[in-house]
Amino acid sequence: MKPAVFDHASPAELNDALALLAQPGAKPLSGGQSLSPMMNLRLVRPATLVDLKRLPGLRGVMATAEHIRFGAATTHAEIEDGVVPDPTNGLMPHVAHGIAYRAVRNRGTLGGSLAHADPAADWPSVMAALGATILTSQSRRIPAERFILAPFTTALQPGEIILAVEVPRLPPGARWGYCKINRKIGEFAKAIGIAIETPRRLLAGAVEGPPVLLDRAEDTATRLPQLDAAAQRLAGIAVRRALAMMEA
Numbered sequence: 236m237k238p239a240v241f242d243h244a245s246p247a248e249l250n251d252a253l254a255l256l257a258q259p260g261a262k263p264l265s266g267g268q269s270l271s272p273m274m275n276l277r278l279v280r281p282a283t284l285v286d287l288k289r290l291p292g293l294r295g296v297m298a299t300a301e302h303i304r305f306g307a308a309t310t311h312a313e314i315e316d317g318v319v320p321d322p323t324n325g326l327m328p329h330v331a332h333g334i335a336y337r338a339v340r341n342r343g344t345l346g347g348s349l350a351h352a353d354p355a356a357d358w359p360s361v362m363a364a365l366g367a368t369i370l371t372s373q374s375r376r377i378p379a380e381r382f383i384l385a386p387f388t389t390a391l392q393p394g395e396i397i398l399a400v401e402v403p404r405l406p407p408g409a410r411w412g413y414c415k416i417n418r419k420i421g422e423f424a425k426a427i428g429i430a431i432e433t434p435r436r437l438l439a440g441a442v443e444g445p446p447v448l449l450d451r452a453e454d455t456a457t458r459l460p461q462l463d464a465a466a467q468r469l470a471g472i473a474v475r476r477a478l479a480m481m482e483a
């Protein structure tokens with residue numbers, strides 16, 4: 236199917252983009268890798284797409300001693316290829332490499348993935364596990380672990396966009412484990428387990444809702460009531476494998 240008729244605007248300044256997004260029926264566009272299929276299926280019918288890709292404020296990175304701030308329009312491929320710095324001792328490039336296939340990674344963005352809030356996507360879980368902070372156009376700083384409220388629902392207000400994501404630096408040598416269980420390499424996850432050594436974090440993702448931080452791997456049996464028994468077992472396997480990878 237083809238999308239319903241829409242207008243396309245490509246503002247060069249953030250203020251112009253926000254003014255356009257304040258209009259009824261306007262929707263932000265980043266890589267289009269989730270939005271375009273949804274428009275083709277007519278699950279969404281925006282009147283105007285406001286293209287964020289040209290906005291200088293959403294591109295590039297800023298590094299401090301404590302963190303790296305990634306512009307929301309940073310692509311999966313830029314993270315995979317090390318075009319942008321990695322504050323996570325290899326975790327972020329590893330995750331980026333496992334997202335879809337290269338054509339999707341060339342266009343899909345960190346900000347678009349978080350805003351889309353698919354529970355089975357990689358970045359919502361990874362950013363929550365890393366204790367990242369999401370910076371928005373309303374000058375809000377939202378902890379990634381509280382950003383996703385429900386499947387495809389975030390803490391963003393209407394007209395508010397993600398400008399950047401601040402990822403704390405892991406200490407040098409801090410280990411991590413990432414286990415994405417899916418049917419084929421590059422597909423969305425059936426279960427995600429993430430273990431980070433320092434600061435100690437354990438997380439179950441792709442759990443049909445926001446990712447869940449855990450104290451122990453065994454907590455997957457009690458902390459994921461929304462999942463059926465088989466999916467709970469899969470979540471437990473993913474978390475234990477992530478722990479084993481971290482400790483190997």
Ligand SMILES: Cc1cc2nc3c(=O)[nH]c(=O)nc-3n(C[C@H](O)[C@H](O)[C@H](O)COP(=O)(O)OP(=O)(O)OC[C@H]3O[C@@H](n4cnc5c(N)ncnc54)[C@H](O)[C@@H]3O)c2cc1C
Pocket residue numbers: 262263264265266267268269270271287307333334335336339342343344345346347348350351355356357358391395396397398421422423424
């Ligand atoms: C075949 C295929 C396989 C895939 N496999 C995976 C996978 O294994 N793992 C995975 O994590 N993802 C996967 N994806 C999704 C991919 O990572 C998308 O790139 C990502 O989900 C959306 O990013 P985008 O930049 O394309 O956003 P878009 O599609 O442009 O936008 C997505 C949504 O976010 C909104 N939005 C975009 N940018 C912003 C912003 N800055 N602020 C506020 N709202 C914004 C849009 O309005 C829209 O609602 C796959 C996609 C495809 C097509």
